[in-house]
Amino acid sequence: MQYQLIRSNRKSIAISFERDGNFKKNRVRETGTASETESLTLEDEGLTLEEESLGQPGYEGLHLVVKAPYWMSPGEIASFVASKREWILATAKRLEREQRKAMAGRPRLENGDTLDYLGEKRTLSVIREERSRARVKCVMDRLLLWVPYEADYEYKRAQLEKWYRREALQIFTQKAEEYALILQVGFHEIHIKDQKSRWGSCSGRKNLNFNWRLIMAPEPVCDYVIIHELCHLRFMDHSADFWKLVESICPQHEQYRRWLRDHSGSLYVI
Ligand SMILES: [Zn+2]
DSSP states (O other): OEEEEEEEEEEEOOOEEEEEEETTTTGGGGGEGGSSSSSEEETTEEEEEEEEEOOOOSSSEEEEEEEEESOHHHHHHHHHHHHHHHHHHHHHHHHHHHHHHHHTTOOOOTTTTTTOOOOOOEEEEEETTTTOOOOOEEEETEEEEEEETTTOOHHHHHHHHHHHHHHHHHHHHHHEEEEEEEEHOOOOOOEOOSSSSEEEEEESSEEEEEEEEGGGSHHHHHHHHHHHHHTTTTOOOOOOHHHHHHHHHHHTHHHHHHHHHHHGGGOOOO
16 A cells, blocks of 8 residues: 655654645644544554544545654554555545545536535625626625636636635634633734645644635634644644643534534535
């Protein structure tokens, strides 16, 4: 079985599916919310092992990544991967299925198509005007998109993404500030990114990064990811103390993690 091996000073071995082109040089310094989509802890030969999968269907290829501590021997790593063969195959199949489903339901960005915004449906109205400068406005349950006559799918998609990113920055910043007060933590900056395999991350420099697509998810799910990343400012790991802190602010976090695992495809339709 082919996989990419990433060594770090982590404590346990983890397997995940990641999308191509998603490798960062500084990933060791970062903690991500990638494991929110699927994560289970297994006891195996006295080691605490953790498996994670992203569950996010994308348009790029998925590949298997194995993250292992420096001290683990190649033989131990290989036998761990072999012992998880069934899980790997089942997960790969599920991800492929989700990807196909997401592609089939992909809106063409024409009048009457619906798009999600904080978990609610917005009906798209495309208004074509001569020499129009593109703009997007949300009015009640309608999403109005002004575009020039010649605008194609990609043009419309880019405008909508820009709008989603602006909304995400504004709403996530406001939420992060509120929760940071409750948690008594301080962060530096918030960046909205197109993270291929993460909903959020927190850097060593106390910057919070969020995937712009998250703004399509229901509001409590957004809140959960924001709380999760803020809690990393206190605990840079997924220890019991970390989860206790998450739970103190977000008692239903399990439900939101499940939502992200089961519905990630719906956030990748445009
Ligand atoms: Zn985390």
